[in-house]
């Protein structure tokens with residue numbers, strides 16, 4: 122890969138300080154300007170060769186096409202659904218992410234959601250703070266012996282499986298790409314979704330958001346599930362259809378939901394968040410010191426590697442690159 126010149130980078134969100142430090146150590150000028158409005162970003166972006174974002178900055182075609190100077194968009198994290206990759210590709214702008222830096226943190230939050238759904242800890246905590254001592258209301262159920270359906274057996278799905286197996290859960294799953302013999306080696310039996318839905322006590326989704334995964338859990342699929350199934354979405358808002366989830370919670374077809382992500386963030390409509398059987402977080406899957414340090418450092422090192430013209434691992438499209446992380450936990 123021929124080296125490219127990156128003299129200046131704009132960081133438009135709260136990214137670990139290691140990102141700035143690594144870029145500056147390599148002679149790249151860095152400006153941090155979080156919380157810019159779209160119009161401000163469109164004006165500001167003209168002055169930089171590179172942009173580093175997390176998930177909140179919507180890097181639209183308008184922003185990409187507002188400048189001829191931009192050469193690289195670095196996503197300090199996994200999902201690139203907030204970047205118009207097609208528009209970037211047409212314009213010859215490189216898009217890269219740090220796909221492994223927050224895997225463990227997202228997997229751990231998923232497991233925490235599953236555990237809290239089984240024992241109602243957030244609801245019991247709220248009740249205690251209100252001065253109550255309500256032991257009957259918060260009767261839970263063991264995870265031991267229950268069936269967990271994992272839809273999407275990539276990095277996070279795999280880590281969730283091994284952790285929940287240690288609680289004695291039976292793990293089944295579905296992934297159109299991960300070969301069944303590979304997931305079987307981590308103790309996950311793969312099957313079609315039609316076979317999976319009716320077997321699960323808990324379902325967790327770990328796919329990217331794309332047309333084939335929008336509404337994976339819908340009115341139709343909830344109807345195929347066990348009554349009282351509990352669901353977790355720490356992947357992307359919309360993989361579980363939000364209106365269908367609310368209907369399933371109200372009818373009791375769904376017994377509880379753990380949600381870290383929403384179609385609209387923050388969600389204006391609070392019907393799901395306010396439902397008594399929903400526990401939720403404001404997109405905190407990657408919000409740990411460790412994950413942020415890895416993602417911040419990885420994206421900076423990858424930009425520096427591009428400048429030096431080395432270490433191109435896999436090109437997903439002409440300009441959308443996925444690199445081997447430098448700071449993956451051992």
Ligand SMILES: NC(=O)c1ccc[n+]([C@@H]2O[C@H](COP(=O)([O-])OP(=O)(O)OC[C@H]3O[C@@H](n4cnc5c(N)ncnc54)[C@H](O)[C@@H]3O)[C@@H](O)[C@H]2O)c1
Nearest residue numbers: 199200227273274275276277298327328329355356406407
């Ligand atoms: N909440 C957070 O803060 C947080 C943090 C990290 C990642 N994420 C999100 O979690 C998701 C998973 O991340 P990952 O690192 O495991 O990604 P990954 O690419 O390693 O795995 C995704 C898997 O989904 C599979 N898949 C694609 N289409 C599918 C379908 N229709 N049905 C079932 N499986 C399908 C792929 O084959 C792949 O194996 C992404 O959406 C990512 O953006 C969220």
Ligand SMILES: O=C(O)[C@H](O)COP(=O)(O)O
Nearest residue numbers: 175176177198199200407
């Ligand atoms: O895809 C990701 O990496 C996660 O959703 C985390 O996003 P964040 O970097 O905005 O926390």
